[in-house]
Amino acid sequence: MRRIGRRNIVATVLMALVAGAAFASPPLQRLHGLSLDLLTTLRWNSIGDRRDVATSPVVVVAIDGETYDTPPFKGSPTQTWTREIGRVLGGIADGGAKVIGFDVIFPSSIEQSEIPFGDASFGSRVKGFDRDYLIALKKLSDTGKLVLGEILSNDHPERPDRAQQLAVRNNIRALNVHTDADNVIRRMPLSFSIEGQPVPAMAVELAARSLSARPETGPAGVTNLSGYAIPSAVTNTLTLNFRGMGRDIPAYSFADLRACLEKGDTDFFRRAFGGKIVLLGSILNFDDRKLTSMHLTGGYDGVPAARCALPAPASTARAARGTVAGVFVHATAVRNLIEHDAVTEPGSLLRLVLAILFAAIIAGAACVLAPTGAAITWFALTVAYTAVAVGTFAHAIALPLTEPVLAGLTALAMMIGYRFVIADREERFLRKSFAFYLAPEVIDGMVASGKMPVLGGEMRDITMFFSDLSGFSSIAEKMTPAELVALMNEYLSAMTDIIESHGGYVDKYIGDSIVAMFGAPADDPDHATHAVAAALQCRDRLEELNGSHPAFHGRGLAHRIGLNSGEAVVGNIGSRRRFNYTVMSDTVNLASRLEGANKYFGTVIMVSEATVNRSRGAYTWRELDLVRVQGRDEPIRVYEPLAEKNRETQEQGMRAAAYAGGLACWRARDFAKAAELFESAAADDPPCRYFARRARALAANPPPADWTPVNMLEGK
Structure with missing residues (x-):
């Protein structure tokens, strides 16, 4: 169902007035006579005449x-x-x-x-x-x-x-x-x-x-x-x-x-x-x-x-x-x-009002529904109105039948033509533009929301999604071109389906990397929540592919995902002859840095504090660190999503508790205690191993008094 805007409301009113006035006008007076004929026939076929002929005067x-x-x-x-x-x-x-x-x-x-x-x-x-x-x-x-x-x-x-x-x-x-x-x-x-x-x-x-x-x-x-x-x-x-x-x-x-x-x-x-x-x-x-x-x-x-x-x-x-x-x-x-039984016919004003009202209802339906749905609405309304008219005619009152019905049919045709030529032209353009980039349900939602992207660029609050395969270059060197293409197509298709199923838009593929955004072009107030859900599912899906798909068998593929939320410029950006719907802002750059930062901590998904705050408490998180990435002076808190809220395993809970305790000791400069806590869970938790090494190093060589617990990450 489409949202009806002011322009469409005006068009609906004008079409109703034109169609109603046309069929209630004197040149088409014959239609009123046809109404009487139809009502006479329909009443006889549906009700008949139950009077005793002997009582005829x-x-x-x-x-x-x-x-x-x-x-x-x-x-x-x-x-x-x-x-x-x-x-x-x-x-x-x-x-x-x-x-x-x-x-x-x-x-x-x-x-x-x-x-x-x-x-x-x-x-x-x-x-x-x-x-x-x-x-x-x-x-x-x-x-x-x-x-x-x-x-x-x-x-x-x-x-x-x-x-x-x-x-x-x-x-x-x-x-x-x-x-x-x-x-x-x-x-x-x-x-x-x-x-x-x-x-x-x-x-x-x-x-x-x-x-x-x-x-x-x-x-x-x-x-x-x-x-x-x-x-x-x-x-x-x-x-x-x-x-x-x-x-x-x-x-x-x-x-x-x-x-x-x-x-x-x-x-x-x-x-x-x-x-x-x-x-x-x-x-x-x-x-x-x-x-x-x-x-x-x-x-x-x-x-x-x-x-x-x-x-x-x-x-x-x-x-x-x-x-x-x-x-x-x-x-x-x-x-x-x-018997005081002559037919009472409504005046020309009432016939005009009924024709306009009927046409307005159908034009409105045709404005918000697909043509088939609008035609069904016209048919249903015609049947209902005819039943009312026949019932009224049983009491010798002849409501106009043909004028409203034909006015409605005309309004239906006019609105369908108007939508095709004018109103839906922008929608068709958008569908064509995004057909290869968005899932059909996402495009439908974008159209239904009534908030179309402004061609040329606009500021939107979004969540950026960056992913990259770890060590893929060395793996690719050992594969034939055909094997490489088959593997990448399978991987990218699986990840793209997940992203699009959560309302995301894949901006581009850069080799084995995926750049996607949530919250544009389709407006989505829960874009952060959906982006995290997509990241978790992508993580799990790659594990399934590694274990079951022949093309992935023995490859041991792993990927890193970075998420960040904030304001960004989205729209058609490029040259006058060639452009692409994409995104630009520091929000994008930070998401890319977070994807790369996963390699330091050994994590699969790293999320900024901005995304965590926008996810509305839908997940259980582990705060990883306070980091400063290349290109930014201000440090940011980064997190790892563990599971949906209240669905984390006991093992995940224990690791998170040990990690939180070690991080608190780290920030309190108690490096020996921090190293002890991190090492207690370091056997199968890469972030704990990473922090345990750092804590032992600082315990052996304490930092100066002006030390701050901010991790300076070098490189991308």
Whole structure:
């Protein structure tokens, strides 16, 4: 995971604003319509509609294929059906229907036919054919139970013929629908302006008559019907809630109802239509089909209702289709109004905020995670948000779905591109620069820390590591070139792996010597502790190689390691054409001197007091001496690490105690006692042997009174 800096925060915010604003802008308004379609589909597939179809306040009387295939309608023009339609309407009204609406229009009458028939027109021969139908229309209209439909248009308006208009006294309402730019019906108009006056649409008129109320429009433009403030995302429209995908509305076959009248079963009409709003319409496969929010999964032309007289067709099951009969669109609008179930859509401001917030989360994730992790985050957030949106849509609230998701995807792509071109350019450079010098985990830590080395040089607190093989020149003379290369490659690889595994950086190899640093380029507050751990492991690893590896067998290789901590200049240092990431300071020189000083004491590892102080008490130490090395006037205390704290062996503890006692006597000028204590452990401890010789020499020839216990080391 990357650390996010101020520049990346600004980039994240800008990308979220751009992506969110783009997808919530008016030019991409179609996406909001697609959100409604997706939510409609997802809700149906995940939740469905658990309402009882019998409770539907609206039913459909369907002029269906069965009607066209059933006598007396079979083979007859629809203009000749008017008498039977009037009879069925009377039966429905007598059955207790609250109001009946026409989603079919008869713009002409058979009585108006001017086709010659004998010595007169056919229309004159059947004069009075529509009389009973017109009487039925007038009777129902006078009681407020009938509303005919019309299509408003400047070019080709479609209205019932003049006789029907007079019969219903202009109880006619518009059947026009609201079609979005993609030709999908997601909303229904609430009213139309006719001769300067607002006139309710068909669905609103039917719902208002059923509720014995009048729609009222307030100052804010909100239409209120019997206490229900109809939500309108688009002015003067109702957003349709296809909760049941058409299967929540029963459909009665007109042919069966006509046969039911012949049968005289008035109870059936009371059971079917008592207290209902009835819509008469066509549900043919080729006539008045509408594309709605149900088109992704498919909607249904209602549910076949109970039968009265005719046997059910061989197959009454209706398959889901991309389009539905227009009468069910109006029926859905009526049910939404009666049940206060129209969809509430958030305003443009809330859609913008959600899109920006979604994009900001994804852009932030893409800024700190790898592209794969960011993509997984986008997918997980999309799934979670979709679940919330579907759950909210179950309560008729449509949160935007496509806009936030696509804004997030766009922000993801933008941030990945930004990182590749700008933000990660420096990281890629560093990875490439240090790929051959640092372990991958160290490079990852350096990048994650956010503290990159300043190219050109910077002061850092580090621990330097110097190692060198003892007497290697004489050993190398006895080896063939191939043997020498194989041995060195094995040795350097083993030591380098240990150094890098503890966070160190190998600066260079000088023959058989290794120069490394801890604390740079990767920032490491525990660099001293890790450097000591690496030195101890290098010591143990060489012993293992001497005992088990064929290339080392019989060589008896030994090495010396010097450690020192302090401030140093690290960075890319060299010529304008060729440079290297390296380190310079007196801290480096002292570490090199300490590596060489091991040969005086016979130790493998020598550490400065500065490193001991920075190791935070992680190890058990033995103070070796107070020394003055070449090139430094001030003496320093040097130590040997024995083991991790509280893990030293009993033998190591005894040696350390004997050595500490001898060193105290040495500094007190009691050289004879010091020699005695050092000699007690000198058999297998080179530092004790070294000090025992020095103590015996001074015991025999005491130093002057101004003598100080500082060991002057000559040479490197």
